[in-house]
Amino acid sequence: MEITELTVHELQEKLKSKELTVSEITRAYVDRINEKESDVNAFITLLTDEAIEKSKEIEEKINNGEINSELAGIPIGIKDNICTKGIKTTCASKMLENFVSPYDATVMNKINSEGMINLGKLNMDEFAMGSSTEHSAIAKTRNPWNLNTVPGGSSGGSAAAVAANMVPWALGSDTGGSIRQPASLCGVVGLKPTYGLVSRYGLVAFASSLDQIGPITKDVKDSAILLNLLVGHDEKDTTSLDIPKQDYVASLKNDVKGLKIGVPKEFFAEGLNEEVRKSLEKAIEKYKELGAEVEEFSLDIAKYSLAAYYIIACAEASSNLGRFDGIRYGYRTPNYETLEDIFVNSRSEGFGAEVKRRIILGTYVLSSGYYDAYYKKAQQVRTLVKKEFNKAFEKYDVILTPTSPIVAFEAGTKSNNPLEMYLADICTVSVNVAGLPGISIPCGVNSEGMPIGMQLIGKRFEEGKILNAAYTFEQAVKFRKNFKPNFKK
Amino acid sequence: MQVSREELLHIAKLSNLKINDEEIDNYRLNLEEILNFADIVKNANVDELDETIGANDNFNVFREDVLKEFEDREALLANAPERERDMFKVPKVIQ
Numbered sequence: 001m002e003i004t005e006l007t008v009h010e011l012q013e014k015l016k017s018k019e020l021t022v023s024e025i026t027r028a029y030v031d032r033i034n035e036k037e038s039d040v041n042a043f044i045t046l047l048t049d050e051a052i053e054k055s056k057e058i059e060e061k062i063n064n065g066e067i068n069s070e071l072a073g074i075p076i077g078i079k080d081n082i083c084t085k086g087i088k089t090t091c092a093s094k095m096l097e098n099f100v101s102p103y104d105a106t107v108m109n110k111i112n113s114e115g116m117i118n119l120g121k122l123n124m125d126e127f128a129m130g131s132s133t134e135h136s137a138i139a140k141t142r143n144p145w146n147l148n149t150v151p152g153g154s155s156g157g158s159a160a161a162v163a164a165n166m167v168p169w170a171l172g173s174d175t176g177g178s179i180r181q182p183a184s185l186c187g188v189v190g191l192k193p194t195y196g197l198v199s200r201y202g203l204v205a206f207a208s209s210l211d212q213i214g215p216i217t218k219d220v221k222d223s224a225i226l227l228n229l230l231v232g233h234d235e236k237d238t239t240s241l242d243i244p245k246q247d248y249v250a251s252l253k254n255d256v257k258g259l260k261i262g263v264p265k266e267f268f269a270e271g272l273n274e275e276v277r278k279s280l281e282k283a284i285e286k287y288k289e290l291g292a293e294v295e296e297f298s299l300d301i302a303k304y305s306l307a308a309y310y311i312i313a314c315a316e317a318s319s320n321l322g323r324f325d326g327i328r329y330g331y332r333t334p335n336y337e338t339l340e341d342i343f344v345n346s347r348s349e350g351f352g353a354e355v356k357r358r359i360i361l362g363t364y365v366l367s368s369g370y371y372d373a374y375y376k377k378a379q380q381v382r383t384l385v386k387k388e389f390n391k392a393f394e395k396y397d398v399i400l401t402p403t404s405p406i407v408a409f410e411a412g413t414k415s416n417n418p419l420e421m422y423l424a425d426i427c428t429v430s431v432n433v434a435g436l437p438g439i440s441i442p443c444g445v446n447s448e449g450m451p452i453g454m455q456l457i458g459k460r461f462e463e464g465k466i467l468n469a470a471y472t473f474e475q476a477v478k479f480r481k482n483f484k485p486n487f488k489k
Numbered sequence: 490m491q492v493s494r495e496e497l498l499h500i501a502k503l504s505n506l507k508i509n510d511e512e513i514d515n516y517r518l519n520l521e522e523i524l525n526f527a528d529i530v531k532n533a534n535v536d537e538l539d540e541t542i543g544a545n546d547n548f549n550v551f552r553e554d555v556l557k558e559f560e561d562r563e564a565l566l567a568n569a570p571e572r573e574r575d576m577f578k579v580p581k582v583i584q
Contacts, residue, residue, distance in 0.1 A: 086564075102564035196545050209543045238550035239543065307529040318504065325505075327577050332570030339579050348507040356506055357519055360497070363504045364520065365527075377530040379540035384533060386541060419522050435545065 003028035004165040008222045011168060012070055022062065022073030026055035026117055029075050033119065033166045039147055039487055041139045042161035044080045045088050045121040051075060058115045071229065072115035077167035079158050080121040081128055082213065083202035084108055087118075091204050092136035093126045095324050095331045095350035105202020106234045107171060107213050114229065119167050123157030126352045127321065128178055128206045130154050131424045134415045135354045142411070143186060144485035145450055149408035152182030158216045159186040163485050169217040169226055173203055175210045176309050177403075177428025180440035183216055184403035184453025187442045187483065189470070190216045191223045194460045195435035196241040199234030207316035208239075210309075210432040219480060220441060220471040224248035227463060243461065251464030252471040257291035259469060262396030264299035267427055272405045279444035279452040280402050283473065287400070290476060292469075299392055299399070301385050305430035308385070310422055311365050311378035312433070317355075318362025324350065357418060386434045393459045398469050401427050403440040403453035427455060437463045441470045442479045451483065490524040492517050 003025060006014070014020040030048045037043060061067045078084060081091045083101035085108070090096045104112065111118070125135035133141045133156025141156045143149040144164040151160035155172030159182035162170050172179040174192035183190025191214045198213045205211065215226035228249060233242035263284060268277060284294055326332035326346030333345035351359070365374035392399060405426060414421045431438040436457055443454040454473075458466040497517045501508045508516055542548060559565060562575070571578040 099568055100564070102559075102561055102568070195543075235552070239545055241545065303529055304533050307527040310523065311527055311530065322505075326570060327579060329568035330570070337580065339582055342579065343505045344507050347505050351506075356504075356508075357516060359504045359506065360500055360516060361520060361523055364492075364500050364524075367500065367503065373531065374524075374527060376540060377533070377535065378527075379542070380535035380538045381530050381533050382541035383538040384535050387538075418519050419526055422523070422526075435543075 002165070004032045004168075006168070007218045008074055008168050008225060011074060015073065022059040023052070023055040025073065026051050026075055029119055029167065036164050036166055036487070039142065040144055040160050040164050040166070041141050042122055042157040042164065042166060043077075043120045044090055044092060044123050044138050044157070047087065047118055047120045051117050051119050054117050058117065061115065067115045069114040073117060075117045075119045075168055076111060077119050077122050077158060077161045077170040078108070079124055079155050079170065079172050081124060081173055081204040082107065082171055083204070084118065084121065087121065089121065089204065090138060091127050092124045092138050093350065093352065093355070094137045097138070097331065099329055101202070103202065106199035106236060107230055108202065110229055122155070122161055122170060125154035125156070126355050127204070127317070128154040128173060128175055129317070129354050129358055131177070131181055131421050132411070132414065133157060133182070134411060135352060137352050140411070143408045144487055145187060145408065147487060147489045148410050149450070150185070150411050152185035152404070152408065154178040154182070155216060156182045159183050159188055159190065162186070162188045162216050162218060169215060169222055171213055172216045173211055173213050174432065175206050175313060176432050177425045179214045179216060180403050180428050180438055180453070180455060181425065183440045184442070185408040185451065187451030187479070187485065188216055188218060189220055189223050189439065189441050190214070191227060191439045191463070192431060192437060193227065193231070193463060194437045196239050197461065197463070198230045199232070199237040199240045201234055201236035205320040207313040208320060209316060210313055220467060220474050221249065221252060223439070224252060224467050246464055248464055248467055251468050253468050254472050254475050256287060256469055256472045259292040259398065260396045261287055261292050261294045261469070262392055262399045263294060263296045264399060264401060265296050266298065266300050266302050267401040271423070271426070272402060273407065275446040276402050276405060276407065276452050279446070280454060283443040283454050284400065286473060286476060290472060294400075295396070297392065297395070299388055301388050301430055302426050304381050305385050305433045306422065306426050308378035308381035309425070309429040309433055310361070311374050312382065314358045314362035315366050315375055316362070318359045318366065321355070321359055326350070354418070382433050385430055389434045389436060397465055399457040401455045401457065403427055403455040407446050407450040407452060431457055436460055437466060439466050439470050441474060442483070443473070443477070444479070445483050449483070490521055490528065492520050492524070
């Protein structure tokens, strides 16, 4: 088997048994990137030369006994809204095209201190606003399963790079589905942790009460391994919670007997593609076979959540993106006389259309006269969504839904209709609105061979339960063994 | 929900954004369409409910106000579009 097809836990075994060395692994990934990147365009900044240098250094440190982490020498790719010291962090925006972060995000400190190797920064929708990665101002990423289709978004570069075996795993960020939806469209595993589980320090803010960083991986065990590293309280992010650490790998029992799974019928309503529905129904049957107790129930919050999500996320974005003024960092217009010209022209020239659209919507819903009708109502809807989920979790351990109502769509077919693009997030946003953990795993392919994703939602801090449910399904179905992207054009 | 051109220009001004004449209608219609969808929240039965401020219940996390020196001043200033010595440079504000 090719080195780049292996999961991280398989790489770890081969490193331990000395079948492979760190520099062989890095070399294999660099070769794979050189072969596939021109088709997929997942990266904004490639660090292949640096990675090869670093792999030699890490190998020496391992041989000298200076590092003994099991993650030492494992490569990774990083979404380009996570700050990396001395390396560009562009957010796929003209605004930050030349921005070099003066510090590392907390998750990068963790990754670097394990001796992991950064292969590069990955493409995304500008400032993480989008569901197809088409809103990137820098690169056009394509889906390895069909190069005419989008990889999803906003972490589309991360999901496409993992699917194309150009990185063994990657970091993404998820504000309304931006890890899970691209994972679904690219046939890989994406986990959005509970809000507050992972530090957001150094993640360029989009909507601060919704954003979380999380892993995009080839399989569920890798997701648990990377999550183990990422979690923990950070004094630099006061919303990160100081709670006892769990071992997520230990939660993978390959057993769902007696597990109570709730299936909310509203998530299977109109707008759900027929083939996606059939694939999900098959997955439900599989869970029953495996001994889980599956029951349909009513959770009528999807549409309210989506509307509340776009109000809250845009309101927060309009405030967060106020910092881009052309003074301390970021794009500055060449056309100015006064200070106000600098603010207005830098922002108008530096932001893309979707970012401006969301700033305008956010400013609108916060402006006097509309605050109560939109923003306040949305915050109340948020309470309703939390309450409805709490009620559901009194009965069920895990909630099962589609991740996306559709498979990967052709590039250019939705990018001119903002609302239609927003509707693609209908299954994922409620998880962010309520601050819950959610995972997307592949559950099958459609008649054209495009992957279909299943979402499992858990109670706050019960990542262990959804990881185990996902793992048990994955072991039974063996998606990765049966289906591979073929880079068809 | 109808949004007039004047209203859109007012919001753009509040956002420190300049919208060209030919873009105004496009942004205006997008905003109308999205607001029409977002109107669903008005039908939600939430009158008795508090507003959720964040996903967590812990607000107002306090700490001592301790000064910490950032280790790399030059890296901070290096991103400035225009600088003079250790300062960010802007056009003259007071005539």
